[in-house]
Amino acid sequence: MRVGIIGANPDRGWAAEGHIPALKSLSDDFEITALSTTRRESADAASKLFGIPVAFDNHYDLVNRADVDVVAITVKVPYHLELGTVALDAGKAVYCEWPLGNGLKEA
Structure with a gap:
């Protein structure tokens, strides 16, 4: 499966320390094809550091790529609902950090 990661900060966070x-390590089953952060500089730095071919400074471009099957949302909770909804609306499967939302209603 081809994975796009939202929130792949090169310096810290779950993407850098865990997800990537x-x-x-599961490269027979998963390929990271794209990543996004909110800043061009950090997206480019993460792309270079992790060897991921495509980087964006917004999540819209990532979720609309044909070579992304699954979107991993690795940002802080307040953004989970918005990012998950955009990815689902684009027809992507979603893996989201816990908790899924800010309270039961969002989850």
């Missing part, structure tokens, strides 16, 4: 190493 785990997905790379």
Whole structure:
């Protein structure tokens, strides 16, 4: 499966410390094809550091790529609902950090 990661900060966070190493260790089943952060500089730095071919400074471009089957949302909770909804609306499967939302209603 081809994975796009939202929130792949090169310096810190679950993507850098957990998701990317785990997905790379499962390379027979998963390929990270794209990543996004909210800043061009950090997206480019993460792309270079992790060897991921495509980087965006917005999540819309990532979720609309044909070579992304699954979107991993690795940002803080307040953004889970918005990002998950955009990815689902684009027809993508979603993996989201816990908790899924800010309270039961969002989850």
